[in-house]
Amino acid sequence: NAGVxxxxxxxxxxxxxxxTLQCAQDMNHEYMSxxxxxxxxxxxxxxxxxxxxxxxQGEVPNGYNVSRSTTEDFPLRLLSAAPSxxxxxxxxxxxxxxxxxxxxxxLTVV
Amino acid sequence: xxSVAQPEDQVNVAxxxxxxxxCTYSVSGNPYxxxxxxxxxxGLQFLLKYITGDNLVKGSYGFEAxxxxxxxxxxxxxxxxxxxxxALYFCAVRADQTGANxxxxxxxxxLTVIP
Numbered sequence: 628n629a630g631v632x633x634x635x636x637x638x639x640x641x642x643x644x645x646x647t648l649q650c651a652q653d654m655n656h657e658y659m660s661x662x663x664x665x666x667x668x669x670x671x672x673x674x675x676x677x678x679x680x681x682x683x684q685g686e687v688p689n690g691y692n693v694s695r696s697t698t699e700d701f702p703l704r705l706l707s708a709a710p711s712x713x714x715x716x717x718x719x720x721x722x723x724x725x726x727x728x729x730x731x732x733x734l735t736v737v
Numbered sequence: 738x739x740s741v742a743q744p745e746d747q748v749n750v751a752x753x754x755x756x757x758x759x760c761t762y763s764v765s766g767n768p769y770x771x772x773x774x775x776x777x778x779x780g781l782q783f784l785l786k787y788i789t790g791d792n793l794v795k796g797s798y799g800f801e802a803x804x805x806x807x808x809x810x811x812x813x814x815x816x817x818x819x820x821x822x823x824a825l826y827f828c829a830v831r832a833d834q835t836g837a838n839x840x841x842x843x844x845x846x847x848l849t850v851i852p
Binding site for chain 1: 741743746769771773779780781783786788827829831836838839840841842843844845
């Protein structure tokens, strides 16, 4: 089925560990983005990309890196996880005004 | 800068009564406005969007929203609430400028429909 696929669905990390949250879409969308969802904060934009090779920072980029080597994939990297990065992460892609969200990754940093 | 305010963290309504979830926005230029719903432990589900034209937008599951430019509001409404409407609702805005693809979300409103 066409859509946005996020892996893993759940992850527990220890403080200081690194990991990559994967996001892939098969709709040939140029625009992709990462959000984090925290209680009472809504969804906040971390990083986004308007096409392969182009990335930019959103509202809360600190502690996260991204790259966009292909149109399909937009991984989010945590280089040294901190408890403040405990959150639910959503990836989204869009074409025009149609946005498709992944099912989310629930990350806990202990 | 773009922003969205959802002034109510929680809305309670009795089943069968009309419901309103409030949203106000701030954007440079004309807005594109969206409503999403999130059920427990699920992703975001699109309800409706306003692009241009008729100020009353109809969406999924009987929801509708009214765009009011003078009040910079986009309130979500439903004439008769169902228990199954209980969920977390997010309003989002995007500017209509070229290259402005990012959605900016409100903090969410938790709707509880009481049987």
